[in-house]
Amino acid sequence: MNRSCLWIRVFFFTCAICVSVPAMAGEPTAMIRKATDKIIGIVIDPALKGPEKAAERKRLVREAVSEQFNREEMSLRTLAQHWSKRTGGEKKEFVDLYAKLLEGTYLDKVEGYSGEKVLYEDETVDGKYAVVKVKILSKQGTKISVEYRLKKGIDWLVYDVSIEGVSLVNNYRTQFNSIIVRSSYKELIKQLKAKVETE
Amino acid sequence: MRWGVFFSGFIFLILCWSSIQTTCFAAETCEPPSFLRQGGGYGFLVQDVEGSYLVAVVDLVVSQEQIFSKGRALPLNLCRKEASEEAEEKLGGIPEGEMEVDFIPDPFEPINRIFFHFNDKLYFWVLKPVATGYKKVTPDQFRICARNFFSNLIMPIRAVNCLLQGKFIGFGTELLRFLVNSTVGMLGLMDPAQTALKLEKQDEDFGQTLGLYGLGPGFFINWPVLGPSSVRGTVGFVGDLYLDPVAWVSIDFGEWFILSGYELVNTTSLSLGEYEALKKAALDPYVALRDAYYQYRQNKIKN
Numbered sequence: 297m298n299r300s301c302l303w304i305r306v307f308f309f310t311c312a313i314c315v316s317v318p319a320m321a322g323e324p325t326a327m328i329r330k331a332t333d334k335i336i337g338i339v340i341d342p343a344l345k346g347p348e349k350a351a352e353r354k355r356l357v358r359e360a361v362s363e364q365f366n367r368e369e370m371s372l373r374t375l376a377q378h379w380s381k382r383t384g385g386e387k388k389e390f391v392d393l394y395a396k397l398l399e400g401t402y403l404d405k406v407e408g409y410s411g412e413k414v415l416y417e418d419e420t421v422d423g424k425y426a427v428v429k430v431k432i433l434s435k436q437g438t439k440i441s442v443e444y445r446l447k448k449g450i451d452w453l454v455y456d457v458s459i460e461g462v463s464l465v466n467n468y469r470t471q472f473n474s475i476i477v478r479s480s481y482k483e484l485i486k487q488l489k490a491k492v493e494t495e
Numbered sequence: 496m497r498w499g500v501f502f503s504g505f506i507f508l509i510l511c512w513s514s515i516q517t518t519c520f521a522a523e524t525c526e527p528p529s530f531l532r533q534g535g536g537y538g539f540l541v542q543d544v545e546g547s548y549l550v551a552v553v554d555l556v557v558s559q560e561q562i563f564s565k566g567r568a569l570p571l572n573l574c575r576k577e578a579s580e581e582a583e584e585k586l587g588g589i590p591e592g593e594m595e596v597d598f599i600p601d602p603f604e605p606i607n608r609i610f611f612h613f614n615d616k617l618y619f620w621v622l623k624p625v626a627t628g629y630k631k632v633t634p635d636q637f638r639i640c641a642r643n644f645f646s647n648l649i650m651p652i653r654a655v656n657c658l659l660q661g662k663f664i665g666f667g668t669e670l671l672r673f674l675v676n677s678t679v680g681m682l683g684l685m686d687p688a689q690t691a692l693k694l695e696k697q698d699e700d701f702g703q704t705l706g707l708y709g710l711g712p713g714f715f716i717n718w719p720v721l722g723p724s725s726v727r728g729t730v731g732f733v734g735d736l737y738l739d740p741v742a743w744v745s746i747d748f749g750e751w752f753i754l755s756g757y758e759l760v761n762t763t764s765l766s767l768g769e770y771e772a773l774k775k776a777a778l779d780p781y782v783a784l785r786d787a788y789y790q791y792r793q794n795k796i797k798n
Contacts, residue, residue: 376594401776408768436639436765437686461794462787466597470786471779473596487778 324426324452325419328444331364332414339409354403361402366453367395373455374468378476389485396492398464411435424448599725599789600714607717611781614722618770626763633764640684641761646696647676647683651738656699660707665697672696698795702731706796715785723788 335357338344344353371391372379382390418429425447432440445456456465475484601607630638650673657665672688680687688694705727706712713726724732736742741754777783 373589373594376596397776401772404772404775436635437690438765458790460791461797462790466790467783467786468778469596470598471777471782474779474782484778491778 322419322421322426324421324428324444324446325416327364327446327452328428328430328454329416331360334360335406336409336414339406357403357406358399361399361406362395364454365395365398366447366449366455367391369447369453369455370394370398370465373465374472376469376473378473378481382481386481390488393485393488393492394468397488400492426452598786599712601785602714603716607715607785608781610717610719611784613719614717615780617720622760622763623767626760626767629760630764630767638761638764641758642765643676643680643686644683645741645758645761647673647680647686648740649735649738651740652701652735653697653699655738656701656704656735657697659701659704660699662697662699665699668694669697700731701734702728702792703796705731706792712789712792715789717785723784725789725792728792 338353338356338360341353343349344356368391371387371394374394375382375390379387412435413433415431415433416428417431418427420427425445428444428446430442430444432442434440441460443458444454445458446452447455456463458464458466472484475487650669654666654669654673657663657669671692672694673683675688675692675694676683676686679685689696702725710727712728716724716726716729718724718729721732741758742751773783773787774780
């Protein structure tokens, strides 16, 4: 009786380890970790320091950022019900403009990097979707929870980031929808262009 | 005496409520994926026939001792598969729920926008310059200590709301944190409970408690000075003032005003640049802020 109990426990314990270890360091987490390390590497690289290297630094970061995002998926999710009403050309135009806006936003965040630590907390995979939970630890002792949402195509690519529960895609969807409903899609594109150009 | 009766009644209510909560939770976890809801009972999937499910319906009786007690099995029923399950032409294969434009009602948007501009100017003309100057003359560590001190003071708000939400471990954590930080942490200036004992702050307030009880946010209110809130958030804020020692200790409005003002400047000095970033990333900063507030609060209530 006691012995079988023990064996059952050992069995479950082994199962738990087998299940949890690959889940903690799965492909999506590895992908986020690689991209994050690469971007931090660029930002803290002494060879790229200083205002005269700003353009070069920005280009490298922009590259590293854009290769981890699934631009089409993000655009589709952001425009939501307005997406299917767009023509092929309009879709392409939107994807490009939106990607530029997001890169700009991300660049500003990265430029302000001051030794924050990134802790990889959790990963859940559900079919071709995955969520990677990360905590960013600032030097002032504040913790910011960040969730990366990924979808598997050829690679795992990010389609949404939420910071403290505020999803980037949801936030832009609400903004864009409010502009389209109030005026028109054309007006949205006009505002997007203006925004991207000021950066 | 009357207070004693009131208090025990209150505790009794909390206990009742938490026991209801745990049974519901247990019932949810007991439900295997093959169970289908039908009417008041639960269907047990027997066979998946084309277009329909063959199910046996079991009435669910929830009792304290046993979740699935005295099930009454009905003859096998044929349940139609729901249309949504069969063929839902989704946009790019994305679940419908993830594409919704979910926003908080905003019937007073014109007024809210006026106060948004007011707060914007207040930030850039007054708060930001003051906080920047304050930041220059004080070391980071000093401002973090001040933040910790104020945060430690409002322990009652977090602790009581943990209790009201049935989070008893959270309640204990808050008490322990207060005990440790007020002594070893030098009146709350340091946070050894977090750094040494890994006791995380339980960020609960009355707005979240009301949300957990099922109260909706009502509509969006952008208060001058205080910023984005909702009907629920405002009621919660006022409720929490009754548990705020700063409001208790300061005898007149002037003292309270100075203390709160200082706290605001101190908090701002630690988060300079955040509002600017939000504004820069947004096409419509007002809508961006309103949505960020809404999503942030909804997420807080869930956790």
